Amino acid sequence: MWKLLKWVWVVALLITGTTVGAMYGWMHHGWVGAIMLGFVGFAAGAVLASSPMLLLQILA
Known part of the structure; x- marks a missing residue:
């Protein structure tokens, strides 16, 4: 399920x-x-997808 x-x-x-x-x-x-x-958006999405906590820290 987590996968x-x-x-x-x-x-x-x-x-x-x-x-x-x-x-x-x-x-x-x-x-x-x-x-x-x-391409830049793809790279940014890849960085944010690798670490969900990074996304939460950016949004907070």
Whole structure:
């Protein structure tokens, strides 16, 4: 059960980070910005997905 929850957490953060980065990049910099900031969002999502406590500390 915990393994499934961890997978859902990781996938959700990766998708969210990539989507937010790509949308911001698309709105402000065009398709090149969407690709680059989508990658940055993916990397940020990966960092936050690796440590849920880090995300909670950032939000608090």
